[in-house]
Amino acid sequence: MKARTLLSAGLLSLALLTVVGNLAGCVSAPQPAPQALSSAPAALRGDATATLATNACEAAVAADYTAVIVARKQAAADLRAGRISVDRAQRMQQLADQARSALDAACPGGRPDNRQLDAARAAVQALQRSR
Numbered sequence: 143m144k145a146r147t148l149l150s151a152g153l154l155s156l157a158l159l160t161v162v163g164n165l166a167g168c169v170s171a172p173q174p175a176p177q178a179l180s181s182a183p184a185a186l187r188g189d190a191t192a193t194l195a196t197n198a199c200e201a202a203v204a205a206d207y208t209a210v211i212v213a214r215k216q217a218a219a220d221l222r223a224g225r226i227s228v229d230r231a232q233r234m235q236q237l238a239d240q241a242r243s244a245l246d247a248a249c250p251g252g253r254p255d256n257r258q259l260d261a262a263r264a265a266v267q268a269l270q271r272s273r
Contacts, residue, residue: 189215199249203259206245206266213269214238234272241265 193208195201217234220226226234244262248255 191215197249197252199252199254202254203245203248203262206241206263209266209270210238210241210245213273216273230272234269237265237269237272241269 191208191211193204193211195204214235217226217231217238221228221231241262244258244265248259248262250258
């Protein structure tokens with residue numbers, strides 16, 4: 143019985159030493175504070191835009207949706223920077239709205255409507271030409 147108690151106490155001590163050793167291994171030197179985005183090099187700044195498709199038809203027009211989003215964002219940025227007039231920005235927003243509506247109508251029920259798809263792509267091209 144005494145040997146069994148000593149063996150149990152020895153195993154418990156070994157287990158505690160293992161846990162303490164593992165915890166000590168988790169401790170590391172303090173990490174430097176993260177760099178604020180405003181102080182990051184300009185090359186790291188940017189904007190990402192993507193379009194999620196839930197069926198084959200949406201996948202076929204996803205790039206067109208993304209082009210509309212990018213054109214809309216670019217028009218807003220150009221207006222804020224004074225590179226385009228308010229009238230031109232409004233016209234680009236109207237073209238973007240028309241292209242988006244046409245793209246929405248191009249995939250009724252997840253199946254392509256070729257007539258609507260052609261009209262949608264023409265609207266996207268008109269928007270891109272207006273830039």
